[in-house]
Amino acid sequence: QQQVKQSPQSLIVQKGGISIINCAYENTAFDYFPWYQQFPGKGPALLIAIRPDVSEKKEGRFTISFNKSAKQFSLHIMDSQPGDSATYFCAAREDGNKLVFGAGTILRVKS
């Protein structure tokens, strides 16, 4: 049973465009929603995170939008750059510091 569903599986965006990755969850006990960026051969790096009592959080070119009633959240990458090409994972926290991850989105930014 996949508790966090992530889409799309892969995404190709032109340089300067907006990359949008979506996630949905079922467990209302989740209380923290981070996004991680992972390059090949590396561990996941924390990108940005949000709590469910906040509808939007922006850090630089990265924005999380959170819809608590729909149990959905999304990552927007503005002005996407080739260096942003990586795999992105949404996650949700339950029971202490246990994270449940989505399946990942492979982003490719074309120059």
Place this chain on the structure above:
Amino acid sequence: ETGVTQSPTHLIKTRGQQVTLRCSSQSGHNTVSWYQQALGQGPQFIFQYYREEENGRGNFPPRFSGLQFPNYSSELNVNALELDDSALYLCASSLAGGNTIYFGEGSWLTVV
């Protein structure tokens, strides 16, 4: 740089053998968790340690075990290795109840 260091970075083991992976958490972080990431998939939670005791476990068999030491460093032990255990093993550290969870670079395990 997350301050979470893992060793070894790569290793190859034979089916049926045992392996120990090590993790040094970020300074002051008292909670350590371990994840398994198979190729092309998201990380899967194995278990978590707080104050040297396991306090949360995912859907992994008992042959996956761990330890946390007084300095908060941790070990993951896997007995009777199977081919499907081949994966990237990630250690993550945080403060108990804290919002920020940092991952190390992982240990790549190949079972042949």
